[in-house]
Amino acid sequence: METILEINNIEVVYNQAVQVLRGLSLSVPQGGVVALLGSNGAGKSTTLKSVSGLLDLEDGEVIGGQINFKGRSVKLDSPDKLVHRGLFHVMEGRHVFEDLTVEENLIASTYACRGKRNKSEAAGKKRFDLVYEYFPRLKERSKGLAGYLSGGEQQMLALGRALVAQPDLLMLDEPSLGLAPLLVEEIFRIIVRINREQGTSILLVEQNAAIALSIADYGYILEHGKVVIDGTAEELMANEDVREFYLGASGKDGEQRSYREIKHYKRRKRWLS
Amino acid sequence: MDWLFFIESSLAGLCTGAIYALVALGFVIIYKATKVINFAIGEIMMISAYFFLTFAGIFAWPLWLALPAAVVSGGLLGGLTEKTIIRPMLGESPISVIMVTIGLSNILVGTAQIIWGGGPQVLPGFLPRQPIFLGEIYVSSKIAFSALIAVAMLICYLLYFRFSRGGVALRATASDQAASFSMGISVPRVFNFAWIFGCMATALAGILFSASGGLSPHSGGMALAILVVVIFGGLDSILGALVGGLIIGWLETIVGAFWGGEYKMLAIFTLLTLILVIKPYGLFGTKEIERL
Numbered sequence: 001m002e003t004i005l006e007i008n009n010i011e012v013v014y015n016q017a018v019q020v021l022r023g024l025s026l027s028v029p030q031g032g033v034v035a036l037l038g039s040n041g042a043g044k045s046t047t048l049k050s051v052s053g054l055l056d057l058e059d060g061e062v063i064g065g066q067i068n069f070k071g072r073s074v075k076l077d078s079p080d081k082l083v084h085r086g087l088f089h090v091m092e093g094r095h096v097f098e099d100l101t102v103e104e105n106l107i108a109s110t111y112a113c114r115g116k117r118n119k120s121e122a123a124g125k126k127r128f129d130l131v132y133e134y135f136p137r138l139k140e141r142s143k144g145l146a147g148y149l150s151g152g153e154q155q156m157l158a159l160g161r162a163l164v165a166q167p168d169l170l171m172l173d174e175p176s177l178g179l180a181p182l183l184v185e186e187i188f189r190i191i192v193r194i195n196r197e198q199g200t201s202i203l204l205v206e207q208n209a210a211i212a213l214s215i216a217d218y219g220y221i222l223e224h225g226k227v228v229i230d231g232t233a234e235e236l237m238a239n240e241d242v243r244e245f246y247l248g249a250s251g252k253d254g255e256q257r258s259y260r261e262i263k264h265y266k267r268r269k270r271w272l273s
Numbered sequence: 274m275d276w277l278f279f280i281e282s283s284l285a286g287l288c289t290g291a292i293y294a295l296v297a298l299g300f301v302i303i304y305k306a307t308k309v310i311n312f313a314i315g316e317i318m319m320i321s322a323y324f325f326l327t328f329a330g331i332f333a334w335p336l337w338l339a340l341p342a343a344v345v346s347g348g349l350l351g352g353l354t355e356k357t358i359i360r361p362m363l364g365e366s367p368i369s370v371i372m373v374t375i376g377l378s379n380i381l382v383g384t385a386q387i388i389w390g391g392g393p394q395v396l397p398g399f400l401p402r403q404p405i406f407l408g409e410i411y412v413s414s415k416i417a418f419s420a421l422i423a424v425a426m427l428i429c430y431l432l433y434f435r436f437s438r439g440g441v442a443l444r445a446t447a448s449d450q451a452a453s454f455s456m457g458i459s460v461p462r463v464f465n466f467a468w469i470f471g472c473m474a475t476a477l478a479g480i481l482f483s484a485s486g487g488l489s490p491h492s493g494g495m496a497l498a499i500l501v502v503v504i505f506g507g508l509d510s511i512l513g514a515l516v517g518g519l520i521i522g523w524l525e526t527i528v529g530a531f532w533g534g535e536y537k538m539l540a541i542f543t544l545l546t547l548i549l550v551i552k553p554y555g556l557f558g559t560k561e562i563e564r565l
């Protein structure tokens with residue numbers, strides 16, 4: 001299968017001082033769903049920002065390695081050009097334009113359609129109906145300010161903007177953040193729909209490993225800025241370490257706990273070395 | 274109290290205020306989109322008035338050509354400023370950027386002196402002179418027509434920002450730069466447009482002021498009142514620019530008419546101080562902006 005995104009051994013520092021990614025590599029196949037998992041501060045969001053070029057805005061820099069999107073280095077294009085080439089990054093925390101209406105948020109995302117064949121601004125606007133079909137709740141609120149939407153509705157709007165943009169690769173940063181379990185399932189059903197119906201490749205960053213692996217083909221687990229385990233979703237779900245640290249499988253016997261904790265520690269050490 | 278005189282002065286004040294509102298709008302557009310405080314605003318007004326003097330007076334172009342050409346030239350001057358001296362300062366501290374705009378204002382004064390000479394000049398008259406009477410109330414038609422032109426431009430701007438796709442991009446950039454980039458909006462291009470649009474409004478106001486007040490390389494000093502307007506209304510508030518412009522214009526004229534010109538500054542700065550004590554970010558400003 002062809003790869004749409006190839007990250008090769010990248011190193012990233014913030015403020016020319018703090019190194020956050022240390023030789024991270026991963027790839028996303030065309031049409032695939034890839035999950036990127038890891039604990040807080042592992043560098044998941046930084047990875048996505050390195051790809052989309054938004055790292056520059058935070059005084060971060062890729063100081064080593066390569067990132068290729070559709071076979072071309074992302075360094076060569078500004079963040080908005082990358083969007084026009086078919087890359088779309090839904091940032092952590094949704095980042096809806098709060099003082100714009102829901103509809104104006106969608107209009108803003110028609111800028112993503114510029115320069116792509118058959119995907120003019122008008123074509124983008126036609127897709128508003130598709131967004132409202134996926135998310136009927138947004139239609140009811142289309143004239144209201146996005147800042148007044150609930151967290152879940154804002155996440156829907158963030159995905160709605162991605163639908164308008166029709167990217168080839170969609171990068172989602174913690175779409176489940178702060179949502180009730182039922183809503184998380186709804187959002188993930190939509191993500192699967194976007195992947196199947198639109199043929200969009202997806203790179204998914206999640207804290208909720210169970211649900212992420214349930215829709216992903218392949219997964220990477222990140223610790224301290226590098227990949228420590230990777231494999232197909234089935235492999236990861238079967239992996240003992242992943243089950244314990246990320247899927248929350250609990251130990252069988254309470255009395256053996258302290259011994260198990262030592263084992264945890266050793267296993268973590270092994271990943272890090 | 275002479276009510277007729279009060280009403281006449283109030284009308285004149287509101288007319289001046291409409292032009293203040295136009296410059297303030299130009300300032301706020303630039304501030305909202307790019308977070309740059311443009312201290313060269315008065316000098317951009319002044320230079321644009323010289324553009325008009327050149328086109329209408331020296332080249333003797335007809336008004337319908339000279340006025341738009343001068344306004345567009347003022348806008349392009351703004352666009353050029355953004356590209357050449359503001360953009361390289363991106364990410365520097367706000368104070369450095371302010372210093373750059375102050376430097377620019379001095380360069381513009383010097384340039385005007387070299388090109389057009391230091392003495393005062395009079396713009397070719399393009400506004401009607403015969404007085405207007407509304408019943409018994411007298412209004413100077415120069416001021417009234419200036420205000421009408423300013424209001425027309427204000428309305429175009431407001432409609433554009435509210436309803437056009439470009440307006441959405443501008444407001445999106447103002448609210449979240451990273452997210453705007455991630456929508457494929459070219460943020461640097463929006464910055465450039467904001468400077469062009471902002472300086473076009475500024476240019477028109479500069480021409481209108483100079484048409485009744487005369488012009489010299491130091492005319493840019495009139496922008497002190499504009500800074501009061503935008504701080505009063507809130508640096509990042511379009512509504513604040515409009516309301517602030519009208520209030521400050523009105524107050525200044527009333528105080529000037531009843532107590533004399535020397536009290537104008539005293540009055541508007543007293544009002545400004547009062548407002549800032551009650552609302553530190555201006556009448557309609559939002560919280561996270563710099564304190565000047």
Ligand SMILES: Nc1ncnc2c1ncn2[C@@H]1O[C@H](COP(=O)(O)OP(=O)(O)OP(=O)(O)O)[C@@H](O)[C@H]1O
Pocket residue numbers: 014015018020038039040041042043044045046047058092207
């Ligand atoms: N703008 C920044 N400047 C300096 N350091 C940063 C910046 N952004 C992130 N970091 C640091 O980089 C590390 C990785 O951050 P990142 O946001 O990539 O983690 P994450 O895996 O997305 O975590 P989370 O699950 O909590 O979102 C953290 O230690 C963080 O403190």
Ligand SMILES: [Mg+2]
Pocket residue numbers: 044045046092173
């Ligand atoms: Mg994160």
